Amino acid sequence: MRTRNALRRVLAGAVVVAAAMTAALGGATAASAHDSLVSSSPADGDSVSTLSEVTLDFSANLLGTDGGNLVIVVGPDGRHYESECTALAGPTLTTAVALGEPGDYQVEWRAVSSDGHPVSGVIPFTYTGEGVSSGAEESPCAAAVGAGEAAPATDTPAPAGMSGLTIGLLAGGGAVVLVGILIVIILRTRGRED
Numbered sequence: 001m002r003t004r005n006a007l008r009r010v011l012a013g014a015v016v017v018a019a020a021m022t023a024a025l026g027g028a029t030a031a032s033a034h035d036s037l038v039s040s041s042p043a044d045g046d047s048v049s050t051l052s053e054v055t056l057d058f059s060a061n062l063l064g065t066d067g068g069n070l071v072i073v074v075g076p077d078g079r080h081y082e083s084e085c086t087a088l089a090g091p092t093l094t095t096a097v098a099l100g101e102p103g104d105y106q107v108e109w110r111a112v113s114s115d116g117h118p119v120s121g122v123i124p125f126t127y128t129g130e131g132v133s134s135g136a137e138e139s140p141c142a143a144a145v146g147a148g149e150a151a152p153a154t155d156t157p158a159p160a161g162m163s164g165l166t167i168g169l170l171a172g173g174g175a176v177v178l179v180g181i182l183i184v185i186i187l188r189t190r191g192r193e194d
């Protein structure tokens with residue numbers, strides 16, 4: 001559910017960005033869709049007794065931006081249970097994990113859509129197996145620092161769109177001001193000539 005809500009926010013963000021870009025660039029920019037999560041292992045709500053890696057499959061090849069594609073696994077104790085950095089292969093993200101005590105875990109992911117926009121989500125699952133790791137305070141992957149706050153990254157397209165809109169408004173406003181100044185100069189010049 002949370003993934004769906006996140007995706008809805010992303011889609012809403014895309015609409016805002018598309019509208020802003022259309023307004024700012026006079027419709028020169030075509031709207032493009034984000035890639036979406038097609039399936040995952042574990043899936044939302046799954047109960048697993050063994051898990052050595054988390055795999056996420058997307059609707060298109062993701063962009064291989066440094067640190068942009070992250071998959072972390074947070075345990076019931078809030079510790080990190082991913083054991084390696086996330087690997088990207090086409091539309092698939094894979095992260096090796098070693099889980100701890102049984103309980104409620106969640107996969108938190110962030111990916112760079114093929115259109116360059118970040119998408120993210122959370123996949124809760126239950127672990128019923130034996131602990132094979134005590135986890136880590138922080139992600140073993142340096143690029144994943146702050147990934148716990150990755151969910152709000154879905155809001156990132158909006159500021160980008162807003163800045164595009166702001167630039168458009170500023171450019172439009174600047175043009176109006178320039179035209180106004182020119183009119184004043186022309187009127188003054190004519191006034192002197194008269």
Ligand SMILES: [Cu+2]
Binds near residue numbers: 014
């Ligand atoms: Cu997009």
